Amino acid sequence: MKMRDEYTCPLELTHDAIKGKWKPIILWQLSKAPQSLSGLRHSIAGISQKMLIQHLNELIQYGFVAKTTFEGYPLQVEYDLTDRGRKIFDAITIMQTVGIEMMIEDHKEELLRTKGLL
């Protein structure tokens, strides 16, 4: 992702920090538990390794995620939310809630439509 040098608008900064197809889901997964790369790859359906690493690195640059590397073989790392990451996670939670409501409402409409009630 192209990263900007400077921001004048705080909202733009945060939006940049969580934009991209997979960042919200990565944060969501990490909020459940710190995980390894392969752990995340299994818990996030459909993500490629390239995208996972790229988005993780961006989250690290913005200070939402911390990475710990353990010595020895097999190689082992752990990704975890930082304090800042936990703060932005509150926003992710709201997004999740609203998303659920939207899906329920839309499904309701669909149901009524198929029954000829709309």
Next chain:
Amino acid sequence: MKMRDEYTCPLELTHDAIKGKWKPIILWQLSKAPQSLSGLRHSIAGISQKMLIQHLNELIQYGFVAKTTFEGYPLQVEYDLTDRGRKIFDAITIMQTVGIEMMIEDHKEELLRTKGLL
């Protein structure tokens, strides 16, 4: 923007709904007051008319924004947040808060660095 037919993940749905360079700022502006197209264009620095209309339409499709058209000349419209829009705005608020904190912290570091304290 490419719109998906179906969503399996609520978070993905909401993220799609607010993604794009300008959507968070548009929602932010509309939360202050319902506005006309030209009003928004003036309150959002740097946005092109095409992007503004495009993102507004996407926000309408996702049910975050409502549009009212008034008859007569000169043409007049008004964009406003819906209830759903106000819910997602809570997430935007958190994003704004975190963004401000990030900017302050980063600036703090910068200050210390220039003073040779870091």
Next chain:
DNA sequence: CAGCATCCGATCTGATACTG
């Protein structure tokens, strides 16, 4: 297991010009 490099099609954005 963790991570990088490259290539390519899909998508996003912005400038410009035009319509009701």
Next chain:
DNA sequence: CAGTATCAGATCGGATGCTG
């Protein structure tokens, strides 16, 4: 004032193959 159409460049995302 509100909105559409088109086109070119930048960016993003996914598949694949390679390294420590």
